[in-house]
Amino acid sequence: MNDDNSRELYDRALSVMPGGVNSAVRAAIEPYPFFVQKGDGGHVIDADGNRYVDWVMGLGPLLLGHDLPDPVQAGIQQRASEGPMYGAPTEIEVDLAEFVVRHVPSVEKIRFVNSGTEATTSAVRLARGYTGRNKIVVNQGGYHGAQESTLVEGDHENPAPSSAGVPQAFAEHTLPVPFNDEEAVREVFEEHGDDIAAVMTEPILGNYGIVHPEEGYHEFLREITDEHGSLLIFDEVITGFRVGGLGCAQSEFGVTPDLTTFGKIVGGGFPVGAIGGRAEIVEQFTPSGDVFQAGTFSGHPVTMAAGLETLKFAAENDVYDHVNELGDRLRRGLTEIVADQAPQYTVTGTDSMFKVIFTRDGPGANSLEEQCPAGCRQDPTCPRYDYCPKNAGDVKNADTDRWRRIFWGQMKEQGVFLSQNQFECQFVSYAHTEEDVEETLEAYKEAL
Structure with a gap:
């Protein structure tokens, strides 16, 4: 060639x-x-x-x-022709939020952002703000965006930054464990349970080859986080609206997390991210709560239209x-x-x-x-x-x-x-x- x-x-x-x-x-x-x-x-x-x-x-x-189907393309073009963006709410944001809430088991309320990285960064901050705790448990090799709390390697005893520019003091609040390793999760909760804000995991490792969970693994995470008053976060930036259809991977596995992060498909190919979950938690975002989160381009009308028309087309066709x-x-x-x-x-x-x-x-x-x-x-x-x-x-x-x-x-x-x-x-x-x-x-x- x-x-x-x-x-x-x-x-x-x-x-x-x-x-x-x-x-x-x-x-x-x-x-x-x-x-x-x-x-x-x-x-x-x-x-x-x-x-x-x-x-x-x-x-x-x-x-x-x-090649987008005609109704999807038309919806995107209509929004683009009406103006790029406004710095004010639009109806299409509400429409897409209502669609996601109707179909995804864990989502009672949702906040749209601009990337998967922004979604996971905000979810970590939200979990810490809601619980008043500092530490986050993640799976080794799980990817949760280019953010300081998850650019961490090593194990829970010796976490270290995986990128230059991330202070060691940040990494010490992140506890990496192997995917599918229940015993390692038990160990970190025995040692740090009172200060673990959340366990964040991809339902299926999607940035490290594709690794399926062993039977009972996610159920175990749900039980141990409930037992210790921590949150369970499913990072469905990759699996969301791809695995398990409109209910996402959590519906396929039958496990409902407290928070879910989205990206990719929920924006129909345009820059997007989102954090959804139990209303009492998501409402801790400003302005209704004390966890600051904001973005000039969040809920961008063209992106919202692309996401909504894509998901509607998927719902109505094969x-x-x-x-x-x-x-x-x-x-x-x-x-x-x-x-x-x-x-x-x-x-x-x-x-x-x-x-x-x-x-x-x-x-x-x-x-x-x-x-x-x-x-x-x-x-x-x-x-x-x-x-x-x-x-x-x-x-x-x-x-x-x-x-x-x-x-x-x-x-x-x-x-x-x-x-x-x-x-x-x-x-x-x-x-x-x-x-x-x-x-x-x-x-x-x-x-x-």
Whole structure:
């Protein structure tokens, strides 16, 4: 494939932007990323005219794909034509808030913000303000945005900043534990229970390969936070309105958190975030409470219209049936390919999320007939159970360099755009087709 224009654009970008990008993951591919000119349904076309099946979908927000259905497009254009923004409330904010409250089990009230990072930052502040406590328990490898309270690595005994610029004093209030590790959670509550404001977790780890919870894990988190008077926060920036449909992942798992953070799909592809939850907690935000939260662009009318029209279209059409069926077909096809060509690798995902993790160990190929057929479900009866990733550390120990340095480029050469590293999710959209799935499976066969 010719990539002269992308190379020239990256050369220009390096002169005016750090690393040539505005978000670090975009530069994960070496020696340089391709630059997108436009989207087309379930595809993107780069600056050199190369066309790719797009399974990145903006890193998750594009549930409907790049070509928006007419009613969604019309709703966005109407709001944009009426003026960019006002610094005053609009009816569309109320409409979207009412829609979310009707469909998401945990949400009685909601505050809209401008990004997933802003949502999780505000949720942490809210939890601390509501409980009068300082510490936050997070899962190692769980991603909760570029904020000081969660850019923390290590374990609960030795937390440390994972980024320059974060004071060690901040990190000491964050207690990282492995995902799916109930004993580690018990230990931090035994030691710090009186000062834990909240446990914040993704229902499914979505920025570290895709790791499914073991049965009972979220129920355990619900019980132990209730026991100690702490809050349970589900970060559904990735899973919200993708896993579990309009009820989000919490409805699929049957566990209701105290607070939920949103982003991506709730804004229909425009910058957005939100914090929803029990009314008595969310009302602690100013002006009704004492926890300060504000934003010039919060509740932006164009974003609110995009989110509402996207979710209404999904509710009134076969969007979730379509994307989940294609996701299932992808994962089943990948499971068969991996069993034949790379039996140590693990297929993960659920609904319209999917990934192949390049795990290094696995059961014998002749024992794979009884494995999870469409993505790892942490099933103890599965022959892969002892080998499939249970937490972020397991994913980090996979062959991530091969994924990025060899496999990604081989898929690109076959016209398939996958997320730029081993850790980010891949997503199915309403614009994808059975032909896109078959083309992608053939590319996996060749690249693996």
